[in-house]
Amino acid sequence: MSGKTNRRNFIIGSVAAATAIGCKAVTQNSQSTVALSKIPSSMPERILGKTNVSLPILGLGGAGRTPISKRGQEKEAIALTQKALELGIRYFDTAENYGVSELHFGKILPSYRDEVYINTKTDARTYDRAWQHLEKSLKLLNTDYLDCWQMHHLSFLEELDIIFGNNGAIKAVEEAKEQGLIKFSGITGHHEPDVIAEALLRYDFDTTLISLNAADIHHPRPFSTGVLPVAQAKNVGVIAMKVPAYGRLFKPNLLRGMEQAMGYSLSLPGVHCCIIAAENPEQLESNVKVAQNYQVLTQTQMQQIEQLTANAREDGLFFRRWT
Numbered sequence: 001m002s003g004k005t006n007r008r009n010f011i012i013g014s015v016a017a018a019t020a021i022g023c024k025a026v027t028q029n030s031q032s033t034v035a036l037s038k039i040p041s042s043m044p045e046r047i048l049g050k051t052n053v054s055l056p057i058l059g060l061g062g063a064g065r066t067p068i069s070k071r072g073q074e075k076e077a078i079a080l081t082q083k084a085l086e087l088g089i090r091y092f093d094t095a096e097n098y099g100v101s102e103l104h105f106g107k108i109l110p111s112y113r114d115e116v117y118i119n120t121k122t123d124a125r126t127y128d129r130a131w132q133h134l135e136k137s138l139k140l141l142n143t144d145y146l147d148c149w150q151m152h153h154l155s156f157l158e159e160l161d162i163i164f165g166n167n168g169a170i171k172a173v174e175e176a177k178e179q180g181l182i183k184f185s186g187i188t189g190h191h192e193p194d195v196i197a198e199a200l201l202r203y204d205f206d207t208t209l210i211s212l213n214a215a216d217i218h219h220p221r222p223f224s225t226g227v228l229p230v231a232q233a234k235n236v237g238v239i240a241m242k243v244p245a246y247g248r249l250f251k252p253n254l255l256r257g258m259e260q261a262m263g264y265s266l267s268l269p270g271v272h273c274c275i276i277a278a279e280n281p282e283q284l285e286s287n288v289k290v291a292q293n294y295q296v297l298t299q300t301q302m303q304q305i306e307q308l309t310a311n312a313r314e315d316g317l318f319f320r321r322w323t
Contacts, residue, residue, distance in 0.1 A: 039088055039089075039090055039112065039115045040086075040087075041056070042088035042288065042292055043056035043058055043088055043288065043291045043294075044057050044292075044294055046272045046273060048207065048237035048272045048273065049206065049207065049235050049237030049238065049272060050234075050235045050237065051148075051183075051184050051206050051207065051237050053147070053237075055272070055273055056088060056273065056291065057266055057272075057273045057274065058089065058262070058273065058274060058275075058287060058288060058290075059089060059090075059091025059093055059119075059273055059275040059276075060089050060092050060093065060275065060276075060277070060284070061276055061278075062092065062094035062095070062102075062104075062105060062277070063093075063094070063095065063098040063099075063101060064277040065277060065279050066080065066279055067104075067280075068081065068101050068104050068105070068277070069098045069099040069100065069101040069104075070099060070100070071099065074100075074107070077100075078107055078108055080278060080280065080281055080284060081104065081105060081109070082108060083281040083284055083285065084278075084284060085108070085112060085116075087284065087285060087288040089288070090115060090116050090117055091116075091117045091119065091239075092105055092109060092116055092119070093119045093120075093209070093239075094119070094121075094141075095120055095121035095152055096120065096121065096122050096133045096137050096152075097123055097152070102120060102136075103140045105118070106141040106142040106143075109141065109142075110141075110142040110143060117147040117148070118141060118143060118146055118147050118148075119147060119148040119150065119186075119207075119209075119239075120137045120141065120146055120148075121149070121150040121151070121152035122137070122149065122150075123152040123153060124169050124172075125159055125162040125168065126162065126167055126169060127168060127169060127171045127172050128167075130172035131172045134146075134176055134181065134182075138181065147184060148182065148183065148184040148206065148207055149182040149185055149186070150185070150186035150188050150207065150208075151163060151170075151173075151185075151186070151187045152188050153188055153189060153191075154187055154188070154192075154195050155191045155192050155195060156192070156195060157195055160195065160198060160199055160202065164203065173185045184207060184237075185206055185207075186205050186207030186208055186209065186237070187199050187200070187208050187209075188209040188210065189211070189223075189227075190210075190211050190241075190242070190319055190320065192221065193210070193221050193222065193223045193225075193226025194221065196210060196223075196227050197226055197227050200230050200231060206236065206237060207236060207237040207238070208227065208237070208238055209239040209240075210223045210227055210238065210239075210240065210241065211223055211319065211320070212224060212238075212240035212265045212268060212274075213242050213243050213244065213249060213261065213264070213265060214255060214264040214265070214306060214309045214312075215245065215249065215309040215313065215315070215316025215317050216316070217306055218306075218310060218312070218313055219313075219317050219320060224268050228268060228269060228270040228271070231270050232270040238270050238271045238272050239273055239275055240265040240266070240271050240275075241274070241275055242319060243262055243265045243274050244262075245315060245316045245317075245318065245319070248315035248316060249261055249309065249315060251312075251315055253308075254308055254309060254312050254315065254316075255309065257290075258287055258290045259290050262274060262291065262294065263294060263295075264297065264302060264305045264306075266294060267301075267302060
């Protein structure tokens with residue numbers, strides 16, 4: 001039996017044991033679970049690029065101001081995840097370094113594994129470290145495979161050289177695909193569109209998660225013009241993040257609300273869906289209602305929104321300051 005097969009069997013065995021413990025924990029810590037034979041379809045859906053997977057236009061983020069990523073808030077995290085399932089969300093986004101996000105998702109999502117799309121990430125750049133992160137993520141998420149595993153927050157061209165080098169993380173990606181531990185691969189970026197575009201040109205990634213909000217166009221290096229054309233040409237699934245800039249775009253004299261923020265990001269050419277975190281079930285339900293009523297914005301509407309954010313550099317693009 002090969003070393004690769006041994007490794008896969010070891011991971012699956014560890015996940016099976018963790019799943020049994022996780023299910024017991026859910027029973028003990030949650031008064032009820034979502035009684036769903038099929039997650040309801042309540043939002044418009046799009047095909048996520050070359051993955052050929054149809055997903056609602058809104059997914060749930062597992063980082064930021066949300067109990068999903070915070071210790072000591074398991075009850076709130078479970079309730080929020082259950083609410084997401086009830087509302088028809090099927091895309092769940094997390095990462096190895098999102099606090100206890102993977103652990104919390106792993107309490108609920110295994111019961112709906114065939115109906116949900118689980119995306120996690122690694123900030124490892126080398127082969128061994130990437131494998132360590134993958135093993136940890138699978139165990140915490142209580143699953144024997146990921147729908148997508150992404151190389152996290154790429155910001156420098158030098159990182160690409162490491163990832164694609166002889167001992168680079170991309171080898172772990174390819175082995176994990178061969179062994180059925182991941183279905184798709186991707187990259188994410190918050191800072192430098194040129195790095196993401198170069199990565200998409202150098203490797204056949206399936207997805208990319210990038211910062212795309214209504215203030216992005218005012219940055220000297222916008223993601224919308226720097227990455228989307230490349231992603232479209234290669235049919236890469238594009239997921240928008242930082243859509244409301246942690247709510248900063250809703251300050252006075254900026255955007256009126258999530259309708260404009262989400263509407264703008266989802267109306268950019270080549271964007272397939274977005275992920276937004278929620279602080280509580282009520283906020284999540286409000287976001288889902290916006291997604292349910294979404295219609296593609298006209299060019300005039302897009303330009304009007306861009307005018308509203310022309311003076312929002314500090315609020316809309318705060319996460320890109322260091323570059």
